[in-house]
Amino acid sequence: MTVPFSARTSWNLLTTKYADALQAMRAGDAPFFDLTASNPTTCGFTYDRAAILNALSRPECLAYEPDPHGLLVARDAVAQYYAEAAGAKVPSHRIFLTTSTSEAYSYLFRLHCDPGAEVLIAQPSYPLFEFLADLDDVRLVPYPLFYDHGWHLDVSSMTARITTKTRAVIVVHPNNPTGHFTSGQEREALEATCQQHGLALIVDEVFLDYALDSRAGERSAQRSFSSGEHPALTYVLSGLSKVAGLPQMKAAWIASFGPKALLEEANARLEVIADTFLSMSAPIQHALPYLLANRHGVQQQILSRVRENLAALDHTMMDAPVLSRLTVQGGWYAVVRVPALSNGEALAIRLLEEQRVVVHPGYFYGFDGDGWIVLSLLTPAEEFATGIERLVQFFKNA
Numbered sequence: 001m002t003v004p005f006s007a008r009t010s011w012n013l014l015t016t017k018y019a020d021a022l023q024a025m026r027a028g029d030a031p032f033f034d035l036t037a038s039n040p041t042t043c044g045f046t047y048d049r050a051a052i053l054n055a056l057s058r059p060e061c062l063a064y065e066p067d068p069h070g071l072l073v074a075r076d077a078v079a080q081y082y083a084e085a086a087g088a089k090v091p092s093h094r095i096f097l098t099t100s101t102s103e104a105y106s107y108l109f110r111l112h113c114d115p116g117a118e119v120l121i122a123q124p125s126y127p128l129f130e131f132l133a134d135l136d137d138v139r140l141v142p143y144p145l146f147y148d149h150g151w152h153l154d155v156s157s158m159t160a161r162i163t164t165k166t167r168a169v170i171v172v173h174p175n176n177p178t179g180h181f182t183s184g185q186e187r188e189a190l191e192a193t194c195q196q197h198g199l200a201l202i203v204d205e206v207f208l209d210y211a212l213d214s215r216a217g218e219r220s221a222q223r224s225f226s227s228g229e230h231p232a233l234t235y236v237l238s239g240l241s242k243v244a245g246l247p248q249m250k251a252a253w254i255a256s257f258g259p260k261a262l263l264e265e266a267n268a269r270l271e272v273i274a275d276t277f278l279s280m281s282a283p284i285q286h287a288l289p290y291l292l293a294n295r296h297g298v299q300q301q302i303l304s305r306v307r308e309n310l311a312a313l314d315h316t317m318m319d320a321p322v323l324s325r326l327t328v329q330g331g332w333y334a335v336v337r338v339p340a341l342s343n344g345e346a347l348a349i350r351l352l353e354e355q356r357v358v359v360h361p362g363y364f365y366g367f368d369g370d371g372w373i374v375l376s377l378l379t380p381a382e383e384f385a386t387g388i389e390r391l392v393q394f395f396k397n398a
Protein backbone atom coordinates (compact mmCIF):
# COMPACT_ATOMS: atom_id res chain seq x y z
CA MET A 1 0.00 0.00 0.00
CA THR A 2 1.24 3.49 -0.66
CA VAL A 3 -0.02 6.64 0.94
CA PRO A 4 1.03 9.90 -0.70
CA PHE A 5 3.19 12.42 1.10
CA SER A 6 3.23 16.13 0.51
CA ALA A 7 5.75 17.54 -1.95
CA ARG A 8 6.85 20.00 0.71
CA THR A 9 8.28 17.13 2.77
CA SER A 10 10.08 15.39 -0.08
CA TRP A 11 13.47 16.08 1.46
CA ASN A 12 16.53 13.98 0.82
CA LEU A 13 16.61 12.11 4.14
CA LEU A 14 19.73 10.08 3.40
CA THR A 15 22.46 10.82 5.91
CA THR A 16 25.59 12.50 4.62
CA LYS A 17 29.07 10.98 4.87
CA TYR A 18 29.87 13.71 7.37
CA ALA A 19 26.85 12.83 9.56
CA ASP A 20 27.85 9.13 9.43
CA ALA A 21 31.45 9.89 10.40
CA LEU A 22 30.26 12.11 13.25
CA GLN A 23 27.88 9.47 14.54
CA ALA A 24 30.61 6.82 14.44
CA MET A 25 32.95 9.07 16.40
CA ARG A 26 30.33 9.97 19.01
CA ALA A 27 29.49 6.28 19.45
CA GLY A 28 33.11 5.45 20.38
CA ASP A 29 34.83 5.95 23.74
CA ALA A 30 37.73 8.16 22.68
CA PRO A 31 37.50 11.85 23.57
CA PHE A 32 36.80 14.39 20.85
CA PHE A 33 36.73 18.18 20.64
CA ASP A 34 33.43 19.66 19.63
CA LEU A 35 33.89 23.10 18.10
CA THR A 36 30.22 23.19 17.11
CA ALA A 37 28.69 23.01 20.62
CA SER A 38 25.81 25.45 20.64
CA ASN A 39 23.49 24.22 23.38
CA PRO A 40 24.09 26.63 26.26
CA THR A 41 22.58 24.23 28.79
CA THR A 42 25.41 21.72 28.22
CA CYS A 43 28.38 24.09 27.94
CA GLY A 44 29.22 24.41 31.62
CA PHE A 45 27.42 27.65 32.48
CA THR A 46 25.96 28.16 35.96
CA TYR A 47 22.24 28.83 36.00
CA ASP A 48 20.25 30.01 39.02
CA ARG A 49 18.46 26.69 39.27
CA ALA A 50 16.23 27.64 42.21
CA ALA A 51 15.09 30.88 40.55
CA ILE A 52 14.27 29.04 37.31
CA LEU A 53 12.35 26.25 39.00
CA ASN A 54 10.46 28.68 41.25
CA ALA A 55 9.48 30.77 38.26
CA LEU A 56 7.93 27.69 36.67
CA SER A 57 5.70 26.88 39.62
CA ARG A 58 3.70 30.09 40.04
CA PRO A 59 0.17 29.39 41.34
CA GLU A 60 -1.30 31.71 38.66
CA CYS A 61 -0.50 29.07 36.06
CA LEU A 62 -3.30 26.88 37.36
CA ALA A 63 -5.81 29.13 35.59
CA TYR A 64 -6.42 29.03 31.84
CA GLU A 65 -6.62 32.57 30.46
CA PRO A 66 -6.30 32.27 26.67
CA ASP A 67 -4.97 35.38 24.94
CA PRO A 68 -3.76 35.22 21.31
CA HIS A 69 -1.07 37.80 22.06
CA GLY A 70 0.09 35.88 25.13
CA LEU A 71 -0.54 36.97 28.70
CA LEU A 72 -0.11 40.67 29.38
CA VAL A 73 2.21 40.05 32.33
CA ALA A 74 4.61 38.23 29.99
CA ARG A 75 4.33 40.83 27.22
CA ASP A 76 5.00 43.60 29.73
CA ALA A 77 8.21 41.78 30.64
CA VAL A 78 9.21 41.69 26.96
CA ALA A 79 8.45 45.43 26.67
CA GLN A 80 10.62 45.99 29.75
CA TYR A 81 13.41 43.96 28.10
CA TYR A 82 13.36 46.31 25.08
CA ALA A 83 13.36 49.36 27.34
CA GLU A 84 16.46 48.06 29.13
CA ALA A 85 18.36 46.39 26.27
CA ALA A 86 17.57 48.85 23.50
CA GLY A 87 16.14 51.98 25.11
CA ALA A 88 13.05 51.27 23.00
CA LYS A 89 9.42 51.86 23.85
CA VAL A 90 7.55 48.82 22.60
CA PRO A 91 3.83 48.84 23.43
CA SER A 92 2.75 45.50 24.92
CA HIS A 93 -0.24 45.35 22.56
CA ARG A 94 2.20 45.18 19.61
CA ILE A 95 3.87 42.04 20.99
CA PHE A 96 2.93 38.42 20.24
CA LEU A 97 4.40 35.53 22.20
CA THR A 98 5.39 32.32 20.43
CA THR A 99 7.00 29.06 21.51
CA SER A 100 10.15 29.71 19.47
CA THR A 101 11.62 32.12 16.98
CA SER A 102 11.06 29.39 14.43
CA GLU A 103 7.33 29.46 15.19
CA ALA A 104 7.42 33.25 14.91
CA TYR A 105 8.87 32.94 11.39
CA SER A 106 6.18 30.47 10.50
CA TYR A 107 3.41 32.83 11.68
CA LEU A 108 4.89 35.63 9.60
CA PHE A 109 5.29 33.47 6.50
CA ARG A 110 1.65 32.43 6.94
CA LEU A 111 0.62 36.05 7.38
CA HIS A 112 2.35 37.41 4.30
CA CYS A 113 2.95 34.58 1.84
CA ASP A 114 0.81 32.51 -0.49
CA PRO A 115 2.33 29.27 -1.84
CA GLY A 116 5.27 30.12 -4.10
CA ALA A 117 5.82 33.55 -2.56
CA GLU A 118 9.44 34.63 -2.19
CA VAL A 119 11.30 35.87 0.85
CA LEU A 120 14.74 37.41 0.56
CA ILE A 121 17.42 36.25 2.97
CA ALA A 122 21.09 37.12 3.32
CA GLN A 123 23.62 34.45 2.54
CA PRO A 124 25.58 33.06 4.44
CA SER A 125 22.93 32.43 7.07
CA TYR A 126 21.46 29.97 9.51
CA PRO A 127 20.44 26.67 7.77
CA LEU A 128 17.12 26.10 9.58
CA PHE A 129 15.42 28.72 7.41
CA GLU A 130 15.30 26.36 4.42
CA PHE A 131 13.10 23.91 6.31
CA LEU A 132 10.86 26.59 7.76
CA ALA A 133 10.31 27.99 4.31
CA ASP A 134 9.60 24.55 2.82
CA LEU A 135 7.00 23.86 5.49
CA ASP A 136 5.20 27.09 4.69
CA ASP A 137 5.51 26.73 0.91
CA VAL A 138 7.71 29.77 0.69
CA ARG A 139 10.72 30.10 -1.60
CA LEU A 140 13.80 31.62 -0.02
CA VAL A 141 15.77 33.81 -2.38
CA PRO A 142 19.31 34.41 -1.12
CA TYR A 143 20.93 37.82 -1.47
CA PRO A 144 24.71 37.91 -1.07
CA LEU A 145 26.67 39.43 1.77
CA PHE A 146 30.21 40.39 0.86
CA TYR A 147 33.30 40.57 3.04
CA ASP A 148 35.65 43.52 2.91
CA HIS A 149 37.13 44.26 6.35
CA GLY A 150 33.79 43.15 7.76
CA TRP A 151 30.55 41.88 6.26
CA HIS A 152 28.35 44.14 4.20
CA LEU A 153 24.98 43.95 2.59
CA ASP A 154 24.90 44.65 -1.10
CA VAL A 155 21.63 46.56 -1.22
CA SER A 156 21.56 46.90 -4.99
CA SER A 157 21.98 43.16 -5.59
CA MET A 158 19.32 42.53 -2.96
CA THR A 159 16.95 44.95 -4.69
CA ALA A 160 17.67 43.27 -8.02
CA ARG A 161 16.22 40.04 -6.61
CA ILE A 162 12.83 41.56 -5.83
CA THR A 163 10.08 40.20 -8.08
CA THR A 164 6.28 40.42 -8.08
CA LYS A 165 6.32 37.34 -5.81
CA THR A 166 8.54 38.87 -3.11
CA ARG A 167 6.76 39.47 0.19
CA ALA A 168 9.41 40.01 2.83
CA VAL A 169 13.10 40.53 3.57
CA ILE A 170 14.79 38.74 6.47
CA VAL A 171 17.73 40.29 8.27
CA VAL A 172 19.52 38.58 11.15
CA HIS A 173 21.03 41.26 13.43
CA PRO A 174 23.73 40.28 14.32
CA ASN A 175 23.82 37.55 11.72
CA ASN A 176 24.52 33.88 12.38
CA PRO A 177 27.24 32.76 11.60
CA THR A 178 28.97 35.88 10.19
CA GLY A 179 28.50 37.77 13.47
CA HIS A 180 27.98 41.16 11.85
CA PHE A 181 25.44 43.82 12.75
CA THR A 182 23.40 45.64 10.10
CA SER A 183 24.84 49.16 9.95
CA GLY A 184 22.66 52.25 10.36
CA GLN A 185 23.08 53.03 6.65
CA GLU A 186 22.11 49.49 5.68
CA ARG A 187 19.06 49.68 7.93
CA GLU A 188 17.94 52.88 6.23
CA ALA A 189 18.41 51.32 2.79
CA LEU A 190 16.53 48.17 3.80
CA GLU A 191 13.64 50.14 5.24
CA ALA A 192 13.42 52.38 2.20
CA THR A 193 13.45 49.32 -0.10
CA CYS A 194 10.74 47.55 1.90
CA GLN A 195 8.62 50.68 2.00
CA GLN A 196 9.02 51.32 -1.71
CA HIS A 197 8.26 47.74 -2.78
CA GLY A 198 5.58 47.00 -0.17
CA LEU A 199 7.58 44.31 1.65
CA ALA A 200 7.61 43.28 5.29
CA LEU A 201 10.95 43.51 7.09
CA ILE A 202 11.62 40.58 9.44
CA VAL A 203 14.51 41.21 11.81
CA ASP A 204 15.87 38.32 13.86
CA GLU A 205 17.66 39.75 16.89
CA VAL A 206 18.19 36.60 18.92
CA PHE A 207 21.90 37.46 19.38
CA LEU A 208 21.40 41.20 20.01
CA ASP A 209 22.71 41.09 23.58
CA TYR A 210 25.97 39.43 22.53
CA ALA A 211 27.79 42.42 21.02
CA LEU A 212 31.55 41.99 21.36
CA ASP A 213 32.68 45.52 20.67
CA SER A 214 31.57 48.13 23.16
CA ARG A 215 33.32 51.12 21.56
CA ALA A 216 31.01 54.09 21.12
CA GLY A 217 31.44 54.09 17.34
CA GLU A 218 30.25 50.49 17.15
CA ARG A 219 27.26 50.94 19.42
CA SER A 220 25.12 52.75 16.86
CA ALA A 221 25.37 49.74 14.50
CA GLN A 222 24.32 47.48 17.36
CA ARG A 223 21.04 49.34 17.88
CA SER A 224 17.98 47.18 17.94
CA PHE A 225 15.48 47.61 15.11
CA SER A 226 12.92 48.03 17.90
CA SER A 227 14.25 51.56 18.42
CA GLY A 228 13.89 54.55 16.12
CA GLU A 229 11.37 55.16 13.34
CA HIS A 230 9.70 52.39 11.35
CA PRO A 231 8.81 53.53 7.86
CA ALA A 232 8.22 49.90 6.77
CA LEU A 233 6.12 47.18 8.36
CA THR A 234 8.73 45.62 10.66
CA TYR A 235 8.75 42.54 12.87
CA VAL A 236 11.51 42.10 15.44
CA LEU A 237 11.96 38.51 16.62
CA SER A 238 13.78 37.19 19.65
CA GLY A 239 13.40 34.75 22.52
CA LEU A 240 14.73 33.11 25.66
CA SER A 241 16.75 30.58 23.70
CA LYS A 242 19.62 33.06 23.27
CA VAL A 243 18.54 36.04 25.43
CA ALA A 244 18.51 33.92 28.61
CA GLY A 245 20.42 30.86 27.32
CA LEU A 246 17.27 28.79 27.86
CA PRO A 247 16.32 27.07 24.58
CA GLN A 248 14.40 24.38 26.47
CA MET A 249 11.86 26.90 27.78
CA LYS A 250 10.37 27.44 24.34
CA ALA A 251 9.52 31.11 24.70
CA ALA A 252 9.98 33.74 22.04
CA TRP A 253 8.19 36.75 20.63
CA ILE A 254 7.38 39.03 17.72
CA ALA A 255 7.40 42.79 18.35
CA SER A 256 5.68 44.62 15.50
CA PHE A 257 6.18 48.17 14.22
CA GLY A 258 5.29 50.30 11.24
CA PRO A 259 2.79 52.71 9.71
CA LYS A 260 -0.35 52.60 11.90
CA ALA A 261 -3.05 51.37 9.49
CA LEU A 262 -0.81 48.67 8.06
CA LEU A 263 0.35 47.61 11.49
CA GLU A 264 -3.22 47.33 12.74
CA GLU A 265 -4.25 45.15 9.86
CA ALA A 266 -1.16 42.96 10.32
CA ASN A 267 -1.85 42.67 14.07
CA ALA A 268 -5.52 41.77 13.53
CA ARG A 269 -4.56 38.95 11.16
CA LEU A 270 -1.71 37.80 13.37
CA GLU A 271 -4.18 37.58 16.25
CA VAL A 272 -6.24 35.06 14.31
CA ILE A 273 -3.16 32.97 13.48
CA ALA A 274 -2.03 32.99 17.11
CA ASP A 275 -5.56 32.36 18.38
CA THR A 276 -5.79 29.26 16.19
CA PHE A 277 -2.85 27.66 17.99
CA LEU A 278 -2.64 29.36 21.42
CA SER A 279 0.62 27.47 21.68
CA MET A 280 2.25 29.08 24.72
CA SER A 281 1.79 27.22 27.99
CA ALA A 282 0.63 29.11 31.11
CA PRO A 283 3.63 28.10 33.30
CA ILE A 284 6.14 29.47 30.84
CA GLN A 285 4.19 32.71 30.29
CA HIS A 286 4.02 33.34 34.04
CA ALA A 287 7.70 32.45 34.34
CA LEU A 288 8.80 34.77 31.52
CA PRO A 289 9.14 37.93 33.67
CA TYR A 290 11.40 36.08 36.12
CA LEU A 291 13.45 34.30 33.46
CA LEU A 292 14.01 37.55 31.58
CA ALA A 293 14.91 39.45 34.76
CA ASN A 294 17.54 36.76 35.50
CA ARG A 295 19.14 36.84 32.03
CA HIS A 296 22.21 38.90 32.97
CA GLY A 297 24.05 36.16 34.91
CA VAL A 298 24.10 33.73 32.00
CA GLN A 299 24.62 36.45 29.39
CA GLN A 300 27.76 37.59 31.20
CA GLN A 301 29.11 34.04 31.40
CA ILE A 302 28.40 33.50 27.71
CA LEU A 303 30.03 36.79 26.73
CA SER A 304 33.17 35.99 28.75
CA ARG A 305 33.34 32.51 27.21
CA VAL A 306 32.97 33.90 23.68
CA ARG A 307 35.66 36.54 24.31
CA GLU A 308 38.03 34.03 25.92
CA ASN A 309 37.65 31.54 23.08
CA LEU A 310 38.08 34.22 20.45
CA ALA A 311 41.30 35.39 22.11
CA ALA A 312 42.55 31.77 22.30
CA LEU A 313 41.69 31.27 18.64
CA ASP A 314 43.63 34.36 17.58
CA HIS A 315 46.59 33.46 19.75
CA THR A 316 46.81 29.86 18.50
CA MET A 317 46.28 30.90 14.88
CA MET A 318 49.37 33.14 15.01
CA ASP A 319 51.23 29.88 14.52
CA ALA A 320 49.48 29.20 11.21
CA PRO A 321 49.40 32.18 8.86
CA VAL A 322 47.47 30.07 6.33
CA LEU A 323 44.41 30.51 8.57
CA SER A 324 42.57 33.77 9.03
CA ARG A 325 39.63 34.63 11.22
CA LEU A 326 36.99 36.96 9.88
CA THR A 327 35.84 39.95 11.93
CA VAL A 328 33.16 39.11 14.49
CA GLN A 329 31.00 41.88 15.94
CA GLY A 330 28.59 39.74 17.91
CA GLY A 331 26.97 36.36 18.44
CA TRP A 332 28.43 32.97 19.33
CA TYR A 333 30.32 31.96 16.17
CA ALA A 334 33.59 32.59 14.36
CA VAL A 335 34.26 32.04 10.69
CA VAL A 336 37.76 30.92 9.73
CA ARG A 337 39.22 30.97 6.24
CA VAL A 338 41.24 27.76 5.74
CA PRO A 339 43.17 26.30 2.79
CA ALA A 340 40.69 24.53 0.50
CA LEU A 341 42.53 21.21 0.71
CA SER A 342 39.43 19.33 -0.39
CA ASN A 343 35.74 20.03 -0.61
CA GLY A 344 34.02 21.24 2.58
CA GLU A 345 32.55 17.88 3.56
CA ALA A 346 35.75 15.90 2.88
CA LEU A 347 37.75 18.39 4.91
CA ALA A 348 35.34 18.23 7.87
CA ILE A 349 35.55 14.40 7.76
CA ARG A 350 39.37 14.49 7.73
CA LEU A 351 39.32 16.77 10.76
CA LEU A 352 37.02 14.31 12.53
CA GLU A 353 38.98 11.23 11.64
CA GLU A 354 42.53 12.55 11.89
CA GLN A 355 42.17 15.11 14.69
CA ARG A 356 38.90 14.16 16.43
CA VAL A 357 37.82 17.78 16.01
CA VAL A 358 34.25 18.64 15.03
CA VAL A 359 33.73 21.78 12.92
CA HIS A 360 30.94 22.95 10.68
CA PRO A 361 31.96 23.25 7.02
CA GLY A 362 31.00 26.62 5.55
CA TYR A 363 28.60 25.14 3.02
CA PHE A 364 26.18 24.32 5.88
CA TYR A 365 25.60 28.05 6.04
CA GLY A 366 25.70 28.73 2.32
CA PHE A 367 29.28 30.01 2.05
CA ASP A 368 30.43 30.14 -1.53
CA GLY A 369 33.09 27.57 -2.43
CA ASP A 370 35.39 25.62 -0.13
CA GLY A 371 37.85 26.86 2.44
CA TRP A 372 35.50 28.12 5.16
CA ILE A 373 34.82 26.60 8.55
CA VAL A 374 32.48 27.83 11.28
CA LEU A 375 33.39 27.40 14.95
CA SER A 376 31.13 27.80 17.94
CA LEU A 377 32.62 30.06 20.61
CA LEU A 378 30.36 28.52 23.25
CA THR A 379 32.46 25.33 23.59
CA PRO A 380 33.98 24.98 27.10
CA ALA A 381 37.30 26.86 27.09
CA GLU A 382 39.63 23.92 27.71
CA GLU A 383 38.02 21.78 25.02
CA PHE A 384 38.05 24.75 22.64
CA ALA A 385 41.76 25.43 23.26
CA THR A 386 42.72 21.81 22.57
CA GLY A 387 40.46 21.65 19.54
CA ILE A 388 41.98 24.69 17.89
CA GLU A 389 45.51 23.56 18.66
CA ARG A 390 44.73 20.35 16.78
CA LEU A 391 43.14 22.33 13.98
CA VAL A 392 46.21 24.52 13.63
CA GLN A 393 48.55 21.50 13.67
CA PHE A 394 46.46 19.87 10.97
CA PHE A 395 46.71 22.83 8.62
CA LYS A 396 50.40 23.41 9.40
CA ASN A 397 51.20 19.83 8.44
CA ALA A 398 48.88 19.71 5.45
Ligand SMILES: Cc1ncc(COP(=O)(O)O)c(C=O)c1O
Pocket (backbone or CB within 6 Å): 099, 100, 101, 102, 103, 126, 172, 175, 176, 204, 206, 238, 239, 240, 241, 247, 251, 252
Ligand atom coordinates in the same frame (compact mmCIF):
# COMPACT_ATOMS: atom_id res chain seq x y z
C1 LIG B 1 19.59 33.35 13.89
C2 LIG B 1 18.73 32.39 14.65
N1 LIG B 1 17.39 32.56 14.70
C3 LIG B 1 16.61 31.72 15.38
C4 LIG B 1 17.13 30.63 16.04
C5 LIG B 1 16.20 29.69 16.73
O1 LIG B 1 15.76 30.20 17.92
P1 LIG B 1 14.56 29.46 18.69
O2 LIG B 1 15.19 28.47 19.60
O3 LIG B 1 13.87 30.57 19.42
O4 LIG B 1 13.68 28.86 17.64
C6 LIG B 1 18.50 30.40 16.01
C7 LIG B 1 19.09 29.24 16.70
O5 LIG B 1 20.28 28.98 16.68
C8 LIG B 1 19.32 31.29 15.29
O6 LIG B 1 20.64 31.10 15.20
